[in-house]
Amino acid sequence: MLGFEFYVDPSRCIGCRSCVAACAECDSHRGQSMIHVDYIDRSNTIATVPMVCMHCDEPTCALVCPADAIKKGEDGVVRSALKPRCIACSNCVLACPFGVPKVHLEPELMMKCDMCYDRTSIGLRPMCATVCPSQALSYGPPEAIARQRTSVPVRDFRFGNEHVRTKVFIMMPEEHPVLDVDIEDYMWREPNEQAERWIIDQAVFS
Numbered sequence: 001m002l003g004f005e006f007y008v009d010p011s012r013c014i015g016c017r018s019c020v021a022a023c024a025e026c027d028s029h030r031g032q033s034m035i036h037v038d039y040i041d042r043s044n045t046i047a048t049v050p051m052v053c054m055h056c057d058e059p060t061c062a063l064v065c066p067a068d069a070i071k072k073g074e075d076g077v078v079r080s081a082l083k084p085r086c087i088a089c090s091n092c093v094l095a096c097p098f099g100v101p102k103v104h105l106e107p108e109l110m111m112k113c114d115m116c117y118d119r120t121s122i123g124l125r126p127m128c129a130t131v132c133p134s135q136a137l138s139y140g141p142p143e144a145i146a147r148q149r150t151s152v153p154v155r156d157f158r159f160g161n162e163h164v165r166t167k168v169f170i171m172m173p174e175e176h177p178v179l180d181v182d183i184e185d186y187m188w189r190e191p192n193e194q195a196e197r198w199i200i201d202q203a204v205f206s
Contacts, residue, residue: 003142006126050128
């Protein structure tokens with residue numbers, strides 16, 4: 001659909017997992033769901049968020065693929081790995097800042113959300129966006145989103161010093177034009193409370 005964009009609104013997710021079930025019904029996925037629902041902070045809240053491929057402008061998954069199996073189309077959609085090329089090395093899994101690609105063992109193939117390009121290329125919405133009852137996942141024209149939502153679409157992310165721009169938008173409060181992810185929140189400290197450095201720093205850089 002020309003002019004339509006994909007939006008993820010975490011504030012609207014109700015954790016129903018309709019998107020997961022709908023994605024698994026897509027013929028091109030062979031019954032596998034390419035979307036998952038995560039808890040934002042499970043120890044403190046039951047809030048959830050649907051995770052789809054963000055389709056980066058410069059996809060790290062493709063850049064680290066030694067077999068050149070991951071391609072980005074002219075529409076900006078980053079596709080699942082090409083079966084004849086994929087060697088199931090998991091480089092893409094480790095490199096993706098959003099943790100999206102998964103290597104499926106039986107076919108020995110990286111598969112991920114491809115924004116249902118088989119549907120969107122013929123004027124249909126992605127499967128997940130058609131069934132989401134709260135429209136936490138939506139696919140539509142930007143002017144409609146601006147009119148219907150109080151939050152604003154963001155597609156710029158910072159992971160430490162790394163800037164990532166994506167095709168998929170995350171709906172955020174107006175005061176956050178860039179989503180800054182503190183990567184230290186996801187690293188493990190030594191049990192010693194006096195330790196000042198992260199394990200990852202000591203192992204790699206000391």
